[in-house]
Amino acid sequence: MDWEAVGRATTLSVPDRLSVDLERLILEGKLAPGEKVPPERELAEYFGVSRPSIRDALRELENRGLVDRKPGRGTIVLAPGERAKVPENTLGIVDALRPELHDIMELRAIIEPPIARITASRATSRDLAQLRELVEAMEKDVTKDRYAELDRAFHQAIAQYAHNPLLALINEQIAQQIAPSRASRYQTKARRNASSAAHRRIFEAIAAGDGELAEQEARAHVLDIGKQIALAATGAVPQDPGAAPHESGAARHDEGAK
Secondary structure, eight states, X not given: OOGGGSOOOOSSOHHHHHHHHHHHHHHTTSSOTTOEEOOHHHXXXXXXXXXXXXXXXXXXXXXXXXXXXXXXXXXXXXXXHHHTTOOGGGGGHHHHHOOOHHXXXXXXXXXXXXXXXXXXXXXXHHHHHHHHHHHHHHTSOOOHHHHHHHHHHHHHHHHHTTTXXXXXXXXXXXXXXXXXXXXXXXXXXXXXXXXXXXXXXXXHHHHTTOHHHHHHHHHHHHHHHHHHHHHHHTTOOOOOTTSSOOOOHHHHHHHHHO
């Protein structure tokens, strides 16, 4: 684990900042399920903070069901199924069905928008800081692999911040199935730019506490991605998102309010 990659921004309290940074590593898969987090003393030395601050940050992650802490064993990263207390043999059901990608995208369109709505009403200031940083990271010029990591982390974070372990588990299972859709062959500069713009609209709706708009933006985003994947799968040239004005969820929201 490259701990030099962890950010050190100070917009949050020290424990919240630490918990956000450590959670990011879990969301991006850099701290994998079953992996042991370094001892409090090592983390305190690296970050230049007190051990009580590290302890508070780890306690926050434990309260969120991201890690398990036991005396003498240390802090272990939990898998989504462990967080939701779902029997291990249940988690293979989706894999056993061998769904096609279009089936998974259809499921995403059903599951993810309502999750965004819920998150808009439950996300804390600490949660919003994480989402904001993920959005800003995707807006930079990053590699395709890095973008795929951030993309997955953003969608998983939204599910995580609904503060319902079952929703986070379902979203994680979906993420595993759609991993091929994040492969480099499906990524174009236009698609990444369009996705980044959509991610920002979703984030801003969540940050504003506007559940209806968050749901609309999330649905528009998933449907658009599904359309682009379907076009790519047939060998057709995916539509350039910049070729026509995008009717944002905000516009649809305002129109519906008239």
